[in-house]
Amino acid sequence: MEFKVKALNIEKREYSVILNSSDAHEMGLIPGDRVKLFSKGNSIVASIEISQSVVSQNEMGLYINTLERLKVKEGDVISIKAVSKPSSLHYIKKKLRGEKLSRDEITEIVMDIVDDALREVELTAFVISTLVYGMDMDEVEWLTRAMIDTGEKITFEKAKVVDKHSIGGVPGNKISLLVVPIIASTGLLIPKTSSRAITGAAGTADIMEVFADVEFTAEELKEITEKVGGALVWGGSTNIAPADDKIIEVEYPLSIDPKSQLLASVMAKKGSIGAEFVVIDIPVGEGSKVKDVKEGRYLAKDFVELGNRLGINIECAITYGGGPIGRAIGPALEGWEALKMLETGEGPRSLYEKAMGVAGILMEMAGLETEGKQAAERIMKSGKALEKFREIVEAQGGERTISSDDIVVGEKRYDVVADTEGYVIHLDNKKFIEIARAAGAPHDKGAGIYLHRKKGEIVKKGEKLFTIYAEKGWKLTNAIEKAREEFPLIIEGMVLERYPRYQQYQL
Template sequence: MLLKIKTLDIEATDYPLVLMHKDDAKFLGVRRLGRVNIKLGDKEFVAVVDLTEKLVNKGEVGLYEYLCNKFDTKCGLNAEVTLASPPDSVHFIKKKLDGNTLAKDEINNIIEDTVENRLSDIELSAFVSAVYTRGLSNEEVINLINSMVNTGQTLNIKRKPIFDKHCIGGVPGNRTTMVVVPILGAAGLTIPKTSSRAISSAAGTTDTMEVLCDVSFHKNEIERIVDKIGCCIVWGGGVDLAIADDKLIKIRNPLGLDPESLLLASILAKKKASGSEKVVIDIPVGKNAKIKDANFARKLARNFITLGERLEMEIKCMITYGEKPIGKGIGPSLEAIDVLKVLSGDGPYDLREKSCEIAGLLFEMGGKAPRGRGKEIAEQMIDSGKALSKFRDIINEQGGNPKVKIEDLPIGSYNHTVKSEIEGRIDFMDTRMINMIARACGAPDDKGAGIFFHVEKGERVKKGQDLFTLYADKETKITNALEILDGSPIGVEKVIYDIVEGELSL
């Protein structure tokens, strides 16, 4: 069927999608979300079909902006449109939905089609759902990891061995990466750290590091920085390491699905693509963290270690407390301030303590410290000023101001402090609500927005004492955040509820 191209000045999906009039589609025998082959002179591709009666006329085929840019097409040109079959990977996805084991080449087929944008979002959702309901064997996870690595870029760092760390997530603040990396770098270890942006939290490591310097670099730029100074803290999305994983994450997040098999594959594929050889995985456990049960955390840790051995990676896992934020500030600039203070020998004790524990374990894994002495060396790196100096080297190499001071960092010009209504003890800190409130203030897009905590969990407070302060760039955002405060993100419980006395007194 010969159809005239109509350019649709609309951004749609990453995968090839065309719009056909429903009468033309009926004549051709294609249904909505079926596939057609589009031939434009010597250019040819397969696209998913959507149907309309209004946006394109009979005799036309609408091409979205993605395809117009890719194939440099113009209105008025004719395209030959024929019926096409779905890729084989669609059948393999159904095979997993039916509960069957996928072979190595079948998994590779699914990942290759994901990277090449041959699968629609619905088909990828089906794959994520299949893994969520049916699971993957360790052999399938290994094949998935290798396919993700082989279809993306890999770092070629000359300095060996390569160290790394990762946190499963779910804890506000927790900017340990920005402390651990310069500690290790100051001791001469190699750690090319790629990190993520916030998805549902108030800030990711990338969002916080971006306050201080650039974070988007190509593969060769990352290699140059690391070969020169031994470390970096960059955005993983700026370089196509395990690119299939990034596409699957976009599907998983709106569904709220985080199957264990994909969690393992996602983390380990990125580590393998970075060339990591010695890795510490931080697994926070708490009712609002990603991992809610300590027994499941231990099972997950064992799976990380087992899979790591298959991938020639030495992995150790730390199961950590996930019932409170780590650090005083929540939001990019506020978290950056915590990091600078810790590296200067001050700052929140919990951020320093956890960072030194992680760095210490990596020192021991790398033979830089005897067992049980790694944390001591990590602390020396901070107290001597070497870690801060290395952090400034990182900022400089990534295009920032190495002389940056805390007072240089942007903080929201509007603020509101919430005070305790009673005397008592801080009983709980709702990490999920903390993230919601910080995002309502504007974080992470507004770098100076977020929450600063004046108190810690377990601390005794007096009536009228400052609990936390909200920061935002606009007063309306403070108002929006206060509306969420109908239930406070931290709870103050009375130490003594009441005194009961009898009528008889001596």
């Protein structure tokens, strides 16, 4: 049947089309059924929505993504044909029965994910099947390879490629801004792709955006890296392992992260850029993704085995993740803290030790140094890392002369003070993230938190515990409200609950 295109100026993730209810009934289609649309040599599979009024008979409503993909516009004529469900659905149902999938089956599922041929319900079914039944190492390897093969790949010839990755969950973890320039100073290549925060306060891409552009294609990432040795870009724009982004879209609402997906997601990105040596940072402890060192070790073992299968040398750094790294949380504040350390060679121990440690492991793995951490410290203290960071910023379209004094943080501020004297015995990762987000992070770059006291430090009554930064007054109010509801810090001897609570924080 043929239909006239009606352009609907709405963005959607899935490809879907709106049919008039009488056309749909006529063709025996119900919402969710699949049709193939054809126009001038282009075709696409979309699912059906039905309306009695948006489109007339013989009209078909197309959303922005479908219009662009099919290269059609209002008034064009397209033909459609009912199609059966994709065969990858059979494999998803096989996994739902708890059976092991073959390499071909996994490849087909991933191809359909990338092509948006699976509906959200079906993709959810796949992700949940891997959560419930797990995947063995064969399946994880095949999943990783399929993710690599369905995206862009970069090959570097000039030098060894290394990379680092943190599995996340800990606020303030800005170490990439230190590790990347240190490593790039040594002649190794480190084309780092990072995420923007989805549930966190600041992803590495959000922080780097304070200094420079972060949206580049894979080709541009290659050019920048070959020019200055390193890059800090947003992975989402590179089309490297794009299946991963689509999988995350269904994991996010369920807040699930099956281990097999975590492994494949990280390693697909590293495999796609041809990394030879990779350090995986696994923060462990209360409020991070991994409970304790023992569980961290299991995960590390799987990363190493998967690396072996893919020909990538992996070392894992199991790190302390029971509290924020450094004292700054939020894009501009974290950028400030990292740059200040590059400028002065000094700063919070938790940040310094971790960044130097990870950079050191990479240098040792690549055979450059036997005492990597000391070498990393030398590079930073010599000013070479700062110089390299500025080169990277310039290569990504930022100001080469950037200094920590130039960074603008939120002007709306509120100091949270101690109402009792004692040692700080607990900092809650999740609550700090929530407060920073309420203050506007990561969207408002200047929003966030600066910790004046960390775990083990003593505080007197009336002294500042942390400062909330925001760009907008109403967001500051929200963040203060949130800090009252869920106090993120425990002082030894502190009264944990009062009614009515937190009167001391009246504005």
